[in-house]
Amino acid sequence: MFGFSTETLIDFALTAFETIAILLAVVIAAALLIWVERRLLGVWQDRYGPNRVGPFGILQVAADMIKIFFKEDWIPPFADKAVFVIAPGIIMFTTLMAFAVVPFTETIGVVDLNIGVLFVLAMSSLGVYSVILAGWSSDNKYALLGGMRTAAQMISYEVFMGLSLLGVVLLAGSFDMRAIVESQAGMWNVIPQFPAFVIFFIAGIAEIHRAPFDLPEAEQELTAGYHTEYSGMKFGMFFVGEYLGIVLISCLTTVLFFGGWLGPILPGFVWFALKAGFFICFFVLLRAATVRPRYDQLMAFGWKILLPIALVNVAITGAVVVAMA
Amino acid sequence: MLSVLRTIWMTLMHTFRKRDTVLYPEEKPYLPPRYRGRIVLTRDPDGAERCVACNLCSVACPVDCISVVKAEDESGRWYPETFRINFSRCIYCGYCEEACPTYAIQLTPDFEMGEFDRQNMVYEKSDLTIAGVGKRPGYNFYRVAGMAVGGKDKGEAENEAAPIDVKTLLP
Numbered sequence: 001m002f003g004f005s006t007e008t009l010i011d012f013a014l015t016a017f018e019t020i021a022i023l024l025a026v027v028i029a030a031a032l033l034i035w036v037e038r039r040l041l042g043v044w045q046d047r048y049g050p051n052r053v054g055p056f057g058i059l060q061v062a063a064d065m066i067k068i069f070f071k072e073d074w075i076p077p078f079a080d081k082a083v084f085v086i087a088p089g090i091i092m093f094t095t096l097m098a099f100a101v102v103p104f105t106e107t108i109g110v111v112d113l114n115i116g117v118l119f120v121l122a123m124s125s126l127g128v129y130s131v132i133l134a135g136w137s138s139d140n141k142y143a144l145l146g147g148m149r150t151a152a153q154m155i156s157y158e159v160f161m162g163l164s165l166l167g168v169v170l171l172a173g174s175f176d177m178r179a180i181v182e183s184q185a186g187m188w189n190v191i192p193q194f195p196a197f198v199i200f201f202i203a204g205i206a207e208i209h210r211a212p213f214d215l216p217e218a219e220q221e222l223t224a225g226y227h228t229e230y231s232g233m234k235f236g237m238f239f240v241g242e243y244l245g246i247v248l249i250s251c252l253t254t255v256l257f258f259g260g261w262l263g264p265i266l267p268g269f270v271w272f273a274l275k276a277g278f279f280i281c282f283f284v285l286l287r288a289a290t291v292r293p294r295y296d297q298l299m300a301f302g303w304k305i306l307l308p309i310a311l312v313n314v315a316i317t318g319a320v321v322v323a324m325a
Numbered sequence: 326m327l328s329v330l331r332t333i334w335m336t337l338m339h340t341f342r343k344r345d346t347v348l349y350p351e352e353k354p355y356l357p358p359r360y361r362g363r364i365v366l367t368r369d370p371d372g373a374e375r376c377v378a379c380n381l382c383s384v385a386c387p388v389d390c391i392s393v394v395k396a397e398d399e400s401g402r403w404y405p406e407t408f409r410i411n412f413s414r415c416i417y418c419g420y421c422e423e424a425c426p427t428y429a430i431q432l433t434p435d436f437e438m439g440e441f442d443r444q445n446m447v448y449e450k451s452d453l454t455i456a457g458v459g460k461r462p463g464y465n466f467y468r469v470a471g472m473a474v475g476g477k478d479k480g481e482a483e484n485e486a487a488p489i490d491v492k493t494l495l496p
Contacts, residue, residue, distance in 0.1 A: 044339045047346045289336035290329060 019100075019110050026099050030243035035061045037243075037284050044288040065236075073232035076138070083137035088227075088234045091130035091241035095248055098123040102251045103178045105261045105268035116177035117169060120252060121162050124207055128154045130241070131209075135226035146225025149215050149295060153206055156302045161203035163310035164196040167317040168256050181260035190257040195313045197257045199306050201279075204253065206298070208245030210283060212290035215298060250279035356434035358460070361417045363435040364410055366450065367428065367459035374454060375429035375466060378405040382421035382430050390414035391421060400475020402467070408453060412438060413446035427466040431459040 035050065035058055042049025050057035075084055101116040103109040113119050128151055135147015169175055171192065172183035180189075190197045206213040215225075222228070227238045254260055254275040261268030293301070347354055356362070369375050378395035396406035421430050440446050458464070473479045480487035 042344075044336050046339055046342050046344050048344060048348070285333060285337060289333040 015110075018108065022099065022104070022108070022110060023096065026096065026244065026247060027240070030240050030247050031061050031065070032058075033243040033246060033280065034064060034239075036280070037287075040281060040284040041288050044285065068233060068236045071232040073234060076140075076229050078139045079229060080137035080139065083133050084229075085234070087130050087134035087137060088230065088237035088241070089130075090133065091127050092237050092244065094123045094127040094130070095241055095244040098248055099251070101177050102248075102255060103181055103260060104251075104272055108269065109178070112176055112178050115175045117165055117175045117180070117256075121158065121165070124161075125154075125158055127207075127245075130238075131226045134230070134238070138226070138229040140229050142222045142224075143226050143228045146222045146228070149222075150209060150226060153209065153213065153215060153298065156299060157203040157206035157306075160199050160302060160306040160310050161207060163307070163314055164199040164203065165256065166314045167193045167196040170314075170317050170321050177255055177260075181255055181262065184259040185262060188257065188259045188262075193257065193313070193317070195309050196317075197253070199310050199313075200256070201249075201253060202306065203302075204249035205283070205286065206302070208242060208249055210242065210246065211287035212292050213298060214292060215295055246280055246283050247276070250276040250283065253279050356436075358434060360434035361419045361432040363412075363433050363438055364415065364421065364448075364453065365431055365433055365459060366408060366454045367431055367457065367461070368454070369465040369467075370458055370463055371465060372456075374404060375427045375464075376405050376408065377403045377427055377429070377466065378408075379403070379426060381424040381426065385420040385424035387418060387420065388414045388416055402474050405450060408450035409447060410453060411447050413443050428459070428461040428464055429466075431461075433459075 038060070039049040039051075039057065050060040053059040053063050075081055098120045100110040101113050101119050103112070131150040131154075132147045135143045135145075135150070138144070168180060168189050171189060172180040174180060174183075209215070227235055230238060251272075254272060258275050260275075261272045263271035266274075367375055376393075378393055380393050380395070383389075383391040383393050390411040392407070392409040392411075394406040394408075395403055397403055417432065419432050422432050425431075438446070467474055467477065467482075469483050469485075471479060471482055471485060
């Protein structure tokens with residue numbers, strides 16, 4: 001049949017199944033984060049958060065989803081309709097695509113690209129289109145301001161993100177995520193590459209524009225920034241896209257700096273989930289604790305502090321790697 | 326930079342703080358006896374209703390939510406034929422309680438009066454009247470007031486002297 005052997009077909013079916021399972025798991029995890037975040041914020045603000053719907057309020061997610069599906073999906077008459085509809089899809093698409101190269105365990109993972117790190121960076125760069133197109137097509141000054149801010153912020157921090165990862169790539173000698181994890185068997189990258197870890201994490205926050213770097217949607221000045229005009233499930237996609245971003249950055253931090261699935265006794269997936277979960281909680285803690293910087297402060301911090309540190313880190317790591325070789 | 330880390334640490338330490346939330350339907354807050362909640366009409370110690378339909382509460386009410394219609398019984402006592410409070414308007418200010426000369430109308434520590442239909446928020450006299458004396462035990466208006474009603478003439482109330490005949494000079 002079509003020149004395929006049975007084994008190829010079974011292989012194909014298994015890969016497809018694995019891909020869909022990972023996709024579903026990631027999206028469900030992102031949706032659950034809506035509830036996790038509200039509960040954790042409650043803990044840190046000395047209150048409870050949603051605890052009524054279902055056990056510990058976990059069905060709040062289902063209630064929110066049902067609500068958002070039944071909301072009016074309004075497209076403003078002055079908006080550029082086609083672009084307006086496409087924009088929220090882009091952020092979901094690029095973020096989910098980036099998950100393709102994340103190795104969850106020794107065996108689980110969609111593909112092992114030999115340019116894995118570059119692929120992730122490329123996908124998060126493409127994500128900029130989502131916000132800038134959303135801001136532009138809304139034909140609303142606040143949306144456009146938010147979109148412009150996002151574009152500037154994401155493009156700037158992309159630079160430090162890429163530079164901070166160079167050290168990791170130098171140590172592993174590969175862009176392949178799986179090879180990077182395996183190179184950390186002796187020592188997690190966070191120890192030799194601590195400055196790179198800090199820069200990557202800060203750039204990651206800026207990349208998915210979470211608090212404290214949520215200037216694109218700063219409520220006090222820009223109403224809701226680039227998604228001011230969005231409603232219904234289109235807004236929901238931006239919303240879930242943000243949580244997908246949190247999961248992605250947490251997974252990447254785990255893979256690149258904390259040894260991915262490596263760990264004693266417990267199976268690899270549990271280690272991965274524990275490490276990623278820790279960073280997800282840290283994202284929420286950051287939102288609970290920090291204040292938003294001014295826009296110029298954000299840019300100055302990136303170009304004047306993070307960029308030199310990242311460059312020095314790359315230079316020193318390179319020198320050490322050459323000296324050791 | 327250090328202050329940011331300190332803020333994050335302090336926020337994290339809030340994990341171990343007691344939560345301020347009172348889980349309301351399971352855990353009721355303490356309401357003091359003088360709490361201004363649902364309005365009731367009380368009775369005197371003899372079990373007769375205290376309200377004399379003077380309409381002072383209705384006049385005092387800043388949102389005009391009290392409606393009283395006066396009637397008079399065979400002994401000459403006034404009583405409210407209808408006494409209606411629209412609780413969807415009431416602001417629980419307590420002015421009616423202050424205005425009441427007979428301590429009939431009183432506010433109670435109860436606020437759980439939610440209804441799905443707004444019309445159900447209008448309470449009639451039968452809904453408002455309670456069996457007890459409320460916050461004023463032992464008070465009976467007609468027993469201390471100088472007004473003559475059936476069975477009790479002027480000067481016969483508690484702590485009341487007999488009326489003076491102003492038309493004569495005799496001691």
